[in-house]
Amino acid sequence: MKKLKAIVLGAGYRGRAYAEYAKEHPDQLEIVGVADPEQAGVIPAKKYWKDWRECLEERPEADIVMVTMPDALHYDPAIMALESGYHLLLEKPISPTEEQCREVIDCALKNKRLVIIGHILRYTAYFAHIKALIDSGELGEVVSIAHQESAGFWKVAHSYVRGNWANSIKSSPIILAKCSHDFDLFVWWIGRKCRKVTSFGSIKLFRPEMMPKGAAKRCVNCPSEIERRCVWSALNMYVDHDELKYLFADHSDAAMQKLIEETDYGQCVYRANNDVPDHQTVTMEFDGGATVSHVMTGFTAKNVRTTRIALTRGEIVGDGENLDICRFDGKHVETGVPEMYRIPNRSRHGGGDFNLVSEMIRIIRRDDAEEIRSTTAQALESHLICFAAEKSRLAGGRVIELD
Numbered sequence: 001m002k003k004l005k006a007i008v009l010g011a012g013y014r015g016r017a018y019a020e021y022a023k024e025h026p027d028q029l030e031i032v033g034v035a036d037p038e039q040a041g042v043i044p045a046k047k048y049w050k051d052w053r054e055c056l057e058e059r060p061e062a063d064i065v066m067v068t069m070p071d072a073l074h075y076d077p078a079i080m081a082l083e084s085g086y087h088l089l090l091e092k093p094i095s096p097t098e099e100q101c102r103e104v105i106d107c108a109l110k111n112k113r114l115v116i117i118g119h120i121l122r123y124t125a126y127f128a129h130i131k132a133l134i135d136s137g138e139l140g141e142v143v144s145i146a147h148q149e150s151a152g153f154w155k156v157a158h159s160y161v162r163g164n165w166a167n168s169i170k171s172s173p174i175i176l177a178k179c180s181h182d183f184d185l186f187v188w189w190i191g192r193k194c195r196k197v198t199s200f201g202s203i204k205l206f207r208p209e210m211m212p213k214g215a216a217k218r219c220v221n222c223p224s225e226i227e228r229r230c231v232w233s234a235l236n237m238y239v240d241h242d243e244l245k246y247l248f249a250d251h252s253d254a255a256m257q258k259l260i261e262e263t264d265y266g267q268c269v270y271r272a273n274n275d276v277p278d279h280q281t282v283t284m285e286f287d288g289g290a291t292v293s294h295v296m297t298g299f300t301a302k303n304v305r306t307t308r309i310a311l312t313r314g315e316i317v318g319d320g321e322n323l324d325i326c327r328f329d330g331k332h333v334e335t336g337v338p339e340m341y342r343i344p345n346r347s348r349h350g351g352g353d354f355n356l357v358s359e360m361i362r363i364i365r366r367d368d369a370e371e372i373r374s375t376t377a378q379a380l381e382s383h384l385i386c387f388a389a390e391k392s393r394l395a396g397g398r399v400i401e402l403d
């Protein structure tokens with residue numbers, strides 16, 4: 001089988017995660033070039049560039065371009081790569097604006113190129129098992145889904161209060177940045193179009209007026225009796241604990257100390273210039289009448305997604321790791337995990353990172369025009385729900401109808 005060649009634009013956390021696949025499966029994928037102004041060399045490749053445009057203008061010989069740069073740097077490279085004939089592994093979101101999302105997908109369809117979005121959840125054994133159970137028909141049709149994305153108190157502070165996605169203008173609304181994954185699951189599971197969306201959400205806690213009296217703007221300057229009691233303290237999150245270190249290529253003690261002293265990650269969570277909600281609820285109605293309620297909240301001890309799916313003949317209840325499946329007539333139902341997800345791999349997101357790359361390679365090798373078209377077109381659906389939800393939230397929960 002022919003080995004595919006890929007270029008990585010952005011050697012950050014996501015670029016490194018997908019590039020790892022080439023190390024593990026050198027017979028399937030080779031990373032031939034990497035563009036990154038700061039750390040291209042962290043991914044082994046034959047050629048390096050400082051900027052994505054410099055790279056694409058050279059038109060290096062490759063099959064796939066991986067766009068793993070910040071949200072605002074997705075649209076231009078995506079269009080240029082598609083017009084140059086590359087298939088695209090594009091991190092979510094396609095783009096922060098609806099118009100640009102539509103343009104990217106139109107461009108891919110026109111050029112008959114594949115676009116796979118980094119919606120890694122559908123490539124995990126757990127979520128794919130839910131899909132197989134629904135598709136088996138054993139439990140009947142989906143009537144309603146109640147899904148909670150418990151974002152984890154530390155994760156929300158890291159990404160959506162202090163970090164890259166704290167400001168919707170500089171990056172994307174949180175409902176797009178965080179929840180396009182979930183909407184992708186709903187569209188995939190139900191297999192029909194979402195028609196109506198309504199949403200509420202706000203910043204409950206991370207506002208200047210909630211700052212404890214006497215606290216400082218940076219945690220390193222905060223009086224220790226306040227700092228030690230704050231679970232969001234940057235010292236607590238980045239120095240005392242290791243959970244977030246994997247996000248940084250250099251996570252030595254010195255680098256983490258510099259991070260909290262000099263960067264936005266050292267800011268007090270109540271004074272971080274964030275504008276995205278710390279909790280948001282979205283309600284959806286799909287063709288055929290199925291309804292979904294999605295709760296995203298940053299006030300949870302664990303970072304996990306829990307799901308209850310009510311079907312006409314049974315129920316699926318998932319705690320994020322295990323599924324409890326029941327058929328109302330008491331008959332046993334078990335479809336098992338689909339074949340391609342049975343082999344565990346060491347990549348993050350429950351193996352989803354590697355499974356996504358593997359699936360992309362499979363589709364490109366198979367070269368079926370209809371599969372390429374439908375996979376690419378479906379990428380847009382989740383994003384359109386996100387934009388409708390944000391529109392609704394900003395309009396106080398008005399019902400938004402999708403075409």
Ligand SMILES: NC(=O)c1ccc[n+]([C@@H]2O[C@H](COP(=O)([O-])OP(=O)(O)OC[C@H]3O[C@@H](n4cnc5c(N)ncnc54)[C@H](O)[C@@H]3O)[C@@H](O)[C@H]2O)c1
Pocket residue numbers: 009010011012013014015035036037038039050051052053068069070071073091092093118119120177247
């Ligand atoms: N699918 C998921 O689960 C998931 C998780 C996290 C992030 N993301 C998405 O992935 C994307 C990247 O996020 P990340 O966490 O890897 O960020 P990151 O900051 O770790 O990496 C981004 C990289 O892009 C590089 N870059 C910036 N400008 C560039 C340019 N002009 N040319 C080339 N490279 C450039 C940066 O130097 C950096 O190394 C974002 O869009 C984010 O929303 C997806």
